[in-house]
Structure formats: structure tokens, C-alpha cells
Amino acid sequence: MRDAEPEAISPTRLAEAYAWLAEGPIRPIAGGTDLMVALAAETLEPPERVLDLWRLDELRGISEDGGDLVVGALTTWTELRRSAVVLARLPVLAEAAATIGAVQIQNRGTLGGNVVNASPAGDALPVLLATDAILELGGLRGERTVAAADFWPAYRRTALAPDELLLRVRFPSAPGREVRYRKVGTRRAQAISKVVMAVGWRPDAEGRWRDVRVAVGSMGPTPMRAPRAEATLEGQLPTEILADRVAGALSEDLSPIDDVRSTAAYRRAVSARILMRILREEGGW
Amino acid sequence: MSAHRFRVNGEPVSIDRPGMRRLLDVLRDDLGLTGTKEGCGEGECGACTVLVDGVPVVACLVPVCQVVGADVRTVEGLAPAPGVLSTLQQAFLKTGGAQCGICTPGMLMAADAYLADGGGTDEDAIREAIAGNLCRCTGYTRIIEAIALAAERGEAAR
Numbered sequence: 001m002r003d004a005e006p007e008a009i010s011p012t013r014l015a016e017a018y019a020w021l022a023e024g025p026i027r028p029i030a031g032g033t034d035l036m037v038a039l040a041a042e043t044l045e046p047p048e049r050v051l052d053l054w055r056l057d058e059l060r061g062i063s064e065d066g067g068d069l070v071v072g073a074l075t076t077w078t079e080l081r082r083s084a085v086v087l088a089r090l091p092v093l094a095e096a097a098a099t100i101g102a103v104q105i106q107n108r109g110t111l112g113g114n115v116v117n118a119s120p121a122g123d124a125l126p127v128l129l130a131t132d133a134i135l136e137l138g139g140l141r142g143e144r145t146v147a148a149a150d151f152w153p154a155y156r157r158t159a160l161a162p163d164e165l166l167l168r169v170r171f172p173s174a175p176g177r178e179v180r181y182r183k184v185g186t187r188r189a190q191a192i193s194k195v196v197m198a199v200g201w202r203p204d205a206e207g208r209w210r211d212v213r214v215a216v217g218s219m220g221p222t223p224m225r226a227p228r229a230e231a232t233l234e235g236q237l238p239t240e241i242l243a244d245r246v247a248g249a250l251s252e253d254l255s256p257i258d259d260v261r262s263t264a265a266y267r268r269a270v271s272a273r274i275l276m277r278i279l280r281e282e283g284g285w
Numbered sequence: 286m287s288a289h290r291f292r293v294n295g296e297p298v299s300i301d302r303p304g305m306r307r308l309l310d311v312l313r314d315d316l317g318l319t320g321t322k323e324g325c326g327e328g329e330c331g332a333c334t335v336l337v338d339g340v341p342v343v344a345c346l347v348p349v350c351q352v353v354g355a356d357v358r359t360v361e362g363l364a365p366a367p368g369v370l371s372t373l374q375q376a377f378l379k380t381g382g383a384q385c386g387i388c389t390p391g392m393l394m395a396a397d398a399y400l401a402d403g404g405g406t407d408e409d410a411i412r413e414a415i416a417g418n419l420c421r422c423t424g425y426t427r428i429i430e431a432i433a434l435a436a437e438r439g440e441a442a443r
Contacts, residue, residue, distance in 0.1 A: 008304025008350040029305075029348065036307070036346040037327045050305050054351045078340075102417025103395065104334055104343045189416030190329055 010052040014165075017056060018140045021163045026051045028165065030074055031108035033101065034117045059112065059167060062086060067173030069093075073112025073166045078103070080111065090131065090171055092179040092198065096124045102189040112166045115151070118158045118222070121193050123183060125152070125223035129215030130179055130198035131171050139164040155221035177202045177211070178282075182274045186261070193218045194262035195270045199278050201233070209233050214275065219254045219267055226253035229275070238283035246279070247272040291352045293318065294362030304350030309333045311349050312359060320360040320390050324419070331418030334391035335359050341398040343417075360390035363397060373397055373435040382431035384422035392418050396432045406433040 009026070011017045020026055027047035029035045031054070038044035053059065059074040062083045069089045071080070077097040080086050086094050100106055100114075100123045114122045115135065127133075128148040135146045137160060146159045153159065160166060179200040185191025196217035201209040212233040214226040228249035236242050256267035288301040293316060300311050309326075312318045312335070324332030326345050333344040336358040363371050370378070373396055383389045392415060399414035411432045412425075420428060 005303035006305040008348060010304065010350050010353070032346045032348060032351070033328060036348065039305075040326050040345065050348075052304065052348070052350050101328070102331070103398075103414060104331060104341050104417045105328060107340045107342050108346065189413075 004046040006047055006050045008050040008052045010055050012055045012057075014056055014058045014138070014167075017051060017053065017165060018138070018163070020051050021165065022140045024162055025049075028053055028116075030054065030110045030113040030116075031076065033105050033109040034113060034119070053165070059165075064089065065170075069171040071111055071169045071171070073115070073168060074110050075112070077101070077106035077109050077111075081106065090179070092131075092181045093124070093127055093171070096127050096181050096183070096198075099123055099183045099185075099188070105190075111169055115169065116158060116160060116166050118152050118156050120155065120220060120222055121196065121218040122223055123193060123196055123217070126196055126198035126215035126217050127179070127181060128169065128171075129223060129225050130200035130213040131174070131177075132213070134170040134172065135159075135166055136168040136170060137161075137164045138167045143167070145170075149225060152222040152224075157222075174200075174202065174211075180278045180281075182278070184270055184274070192261055195219065195267050195274065197271060197274050199275065206237075208235055208237055210235065214250065214253075216254065216271060218262075219256045219271060221255070224253075226250050228253045238279040240280070240283070240285050243276045243279045243283075246275060250275055289349050289353050291355050291357060293357045294359060295356075300349055302349060305348045307345055308335070308337075308347040308349055308352055308357070309344035312344060312357075318359050318361050322387050322390055324387065324391075329419070330388075330391075331395060331415075332388055332391045334394040334418060336394055336398055339398065339401060341395050341417075358394070358397075360393055363393060371397075372438050373400060373432070376431040376435040376438065377428070380427045380430040380434060382423065382428040384420075388418055388420040388422075392420065392428055396428075396435070399432065400436055404432075404436060406436045408433070411436075 026049045028051045060072045063070050077100050080097040081094045114124045133148040151159045181198045183193050183196045185193050198215045200213040202211045212230045214229040217223045232246045232249040256264040288299040290299050312321050322332040324330035328343045328346045334341050335344045337355050395415050395418050411429050
């Protein structure tokens with residue numbers, strides 16, 4: 001990358017950033033923890049111009065809005081880990097943030113970058129799927145929202161238009177909902193996941209699981225939900241018998257591959273085991 | 286294009302280079318501050334850790350446009366005066382927390398930030414603070430001892 005260093009434009013107002021995007025082509029950069037690596041590894045053709053988002057304070061901040069948790073796209077993993085609002089409202093998001101890279105990466109990497117980079121291994125993305133998160137996008141043409149479940153249509157693709165930015169991630173209020181998160185990598189820090197999973201549900205008065213969400217990363221071309229596993233768990237108590245049944249359903253939902261980090265067989269076995277352990281913890285068996 | 290202005294170890298600098306130039310190259314090649322090491326060049330090893338406004342980052346992943354107006358500190362800025370080492374640097378000497386030395390500047394900067402943030406002698410906390418810094422010589426034990434010793438000696442390492 002030292003041979004081809006693009007110029008960067010660093011707007012301080014969102015409207016300016018929109019104007020640059022509309023003029024295009026220009027490549028946005030947030031904290032750089034993916035883009036700078038891709039440029040160094042030469043897996044990405046260096047763009048002619050880069051739109052540096054780092055000074056757009058309008059994209060920072062964590063707030064509550066009518067019961068929803070709203071996280072600005074430029075919010076770093078460190079900010080998520082330390083946010084009293086996140087720890088109170090959606091602690092699983094802080095938990096996921098803590099598994100990402102190590103302190104140097106957490107100080108730069110952003111939730112929005114994770115979403116837009118659209119890696120199937122994006123560590124926070126199953127949390128967004130398991131919580132029915134809504135992505136708020138903006139550009140010169142106005143703002144719109146896309147459900148997380150619709151945001152990653154294919155490998156490394158997003159629903160974002162070239163002239164749009166991700167502004168915020170909205171986590172809708174869900175009283176009584178539980179969410180669990182697990183990441184398996186080579187080691188605890190600095191590892192890209194072999195398997196990452198988030199499971200959400202709302203226990204009813206009898207302890208049956210309602211509104212079940214099973215979301216995984218590194219198990220297919222995109223971060224994805226596992227609809228057969230969800231259907232198997234819906235309305236059920238977290239029993240040992242159920243755990244056996246859901247393992248088969250989950251396996252049908254997934255399409256893992258062999259790659260440098262793991263094998264398809266390992267990923268299938270471990271994802272089933274993760275889900276079983278979550279059910280075991282909740283069922284107390 | 287206008288030059289990028291910021292401070293390095295307290296001194297104002299002005300860098301007339303493309304905005305996507307890596308902070309690492311600016312420090313080493315433009316400013317001659319070769320204490321900051323390049324290991325992997327892709328954010329995995331932590332050898333190029335520096336502080337930007339007190340926060341540890343890997344200089345290989347930070348474009349220079351993103352440090353405009355910031356206060357960058359490198360290993361050259363750790364010693365409080367010429368010929369005087371910081372508490373943390375002294376602790377590394379005392380415990381033998383360095384072998385080949387390539388990870389040492391990054392380790393020092395990560396540890397400095399940890400101590401400045403109020404970090405103490407707890408081994409798990411120290412391990413987490415340096416989890417982004419690889420060392421292939423020491424087995425980490427003496428590095429961890431050094432950081433704990435500096436924490437024990439009380440003053441943040443400046």
C-alpha cells in the first residue's frame with residue numbers, strides 16, 4: 001500500500017459526506033481495521049479516493065430512544081464495552097465487543113464498520129440478527145431503514161447503495177428477551193471466528209421459548225439466521241430431548257466451508273455443541 | 286491537499302503526504318522515529334502500538350488523515366527526560382522483560398496505557414491489556430511481572 005497511497009477527504013458534517021458519495025466513486029473508511037488490512041494484503045484494489053468518516057461526530061454516540069437502544073455507526077468496540085447504557089440494556093453487545101481483536105483493534109474498530117464490511121465472520125453481526133436490529137441508512141436522497149435480516153443478501157454484499165452511509169443501528173425494545181452469545185476462535189484475543197452464534201428468545205410464563213432467533217456467523221456466505229433450528233425451538237422448553245432434535249435442524253440450515261481457519265465438519269459439530277450448551281444452561285440439566 | 290498537522294511526543298509536526306499513508310510509515314520514514322516497529326503490517330501483532338490521545342492503536346492500520354489534531358505518543362516519548370527511564374521502562378529492565386526487543390516498544394506502549402488507565406497488578410487484567418501484543422521470545426511471564434511491578438510502584442509510567 002505504500003506504493004499507492006490514496007488521498008483522503010475528511011468531512012466533519014454528514015451533508016458534506018453525502019455530497020462526496022453522490023459524486024463518487026469514493027471508498028468510505030471508518031476505523032480502518034478491515035480496509036487498511038485489505039490494502040496492505042493487496043486483496044483490494046487501492047481506491048483513487050477515500051472518504052474518511054472518522055470526524056463525523058453525527059455518527060457517534062449511544063442513546064435510548066423510546067425503549068430502543070440506538071448505536072451510532074462510528075461507535076467503537078471500546079465504547080460499547082464501557083457504555084453503561086449498553087451494559088444495562090443489551091449486555092450481550094458489550095460481550096460480543098469484548099471478543100473482537102484486542103484493545104488496539106477495539107479502540108478503532110466500529111460497529112458500523114463491522115456491519116458494512118459484511119464479512120460472514122463479522123463478530124457482532126449474529127447479535128444484530130438475534131435482536132431484530134434495524135439499520136438506519138442515509139444519503140442525499142434521504143434516510144431509510146433495512147432490517148438486519150435483509151441487509152446481507154450475498155457474500156460480502158450489503159443492501160447499502162453506493163451513495164449511502166450506515167448511520168445507526170437500532171435495537172428495538174424487547175421486554176423480557178434473553179440473548180446469549182458465543183464465539184469460538186483459535187484463541188480468545190486477535191482471532192477471526194471459526195463459529196460465532198447468538199441466540200435470542202423470550203421465555204413465556206411456563207418457561208417456553210417464544211420469538212426464538214438463532215443466528216450464526218462463519219457458517220455460510222453471509223451472517224445468517226437458522227430458520228429450521230428456530231422453528232424447532234419455538235414454543236418449546238429447553239430440554240435435553242429438544243437439544244438432540246435441534247442439532248439436526250441446525251445442521252440443515254448451515255452451509256459451512258473448509259478454509260484456513262477451520263473445516264466444515266468442525267464448524268457443524270461445534271455450532272451444534274454451542275447451541276446444546278446454551279439449552280443445557282437454560283434448562284438446568 | 287493540505288498538510289496533516291498533529292503532535293508527536295509533544296512536538297508539533299506537519300506531514301505533507303497522502304491522507305491514506307499509514308501512521309507507521311509517517312513515524313518511521315518521514316519522522317525517523319524507528320522505535321515503533323513493523324511486525325505483521327496487518328494489525329495482528331501489536332509491534333507498532335502507539336498512543337493516539339492516550340489510547341493504544343496499531344499504527345499500521347491508522348491512516349495519517351485520522352490523527353490530524355491528535356497527540357501521538359511513541360516509545361521515544363516514554364522517558365521523562367534524557368537519560369531517565371520511566372517507572373515502566375525500569376521495571377522491564379529489572380525483571381528482564383525483553384529478549385530480542387522487537388515487541389518491546391509496542392508492549393511498553395500498551396502497558397503504559399493500561400497503567401495510565403488505572404490498571405493494577407491483577408495478572409488476568411494485564412494479560413488482557415497486552416493480548417494484542419505478540420512476543421515470540423519471552424513466554425510473556427517476565428513482561429507481565431514488569432507491568433505488575435510498575436503498577437505496584439504506584440505511579441503511572443510517565
